[in-house]
Amino acid sequence: QVQLVESGGGLVQPGGSLRLSCAVSGFTSDYYTIGWFRQAPGKEREVVSCINTKDDSTFYTASMKDRFTISRDNAKNTVYLTMNNLKPEDTALYYCATCDRSHWGQGTQVTVSS
Numbered sequence: 001q002v003q004l005v006e007s008g009g010g011l012v013q014p015g016g017s018l019r020l021s022c023a024v025s026g027f028t029s030d031y032y033t034i035g036w037f038r039q040a041p042g043k044e045r046e047v048v049s050c051i052n053t054k055d056d057s058t059f060y061t062a063s064m065k066d067r068f069t070i071s072r073d074n075a076k077n078t079v080y081l082t083m084n085n086l087k088p089e090d091t092a093l094y095y096c097a098t099c100d101r102s103h104w105g106q107g108t109q110v111t112v113s114s
Contacts, residue, residue: 022096
């Protein structure tokens with residue numbers, strides 16, 4: 001049973017940084033595509049970034065590519081999202097999920113406010 005557990009969200013001032021973590025377990029294959037989605041109040045859920053564990057290729061939504069970085073630590077079975085220069089419009093519930101959207105974590109709240 002696939003389990004994805006996020007951590008690292010919180011309140012940060014505009015211009016600040018956060019690193020989200022996703023502890024991954026239960027995959028029967030070493031190869032899958034996993035990443036981060038977000039949903040702001042009143043808006044649809046959108047993909048932020050994905051990483052393929054076979055070749056570490058990555059995908060970013062264009063508007064976030066310059067500020068966000070996805071990475072993973074295979075030894076720790078953890079996927080990270082490092083977010084820099086955060087803006088109030090980045091406020092959302094951030095989810096770790098497989099990029100085919102078949103498995104989801106519970107989400108971690110990120111609030112960017114002064």
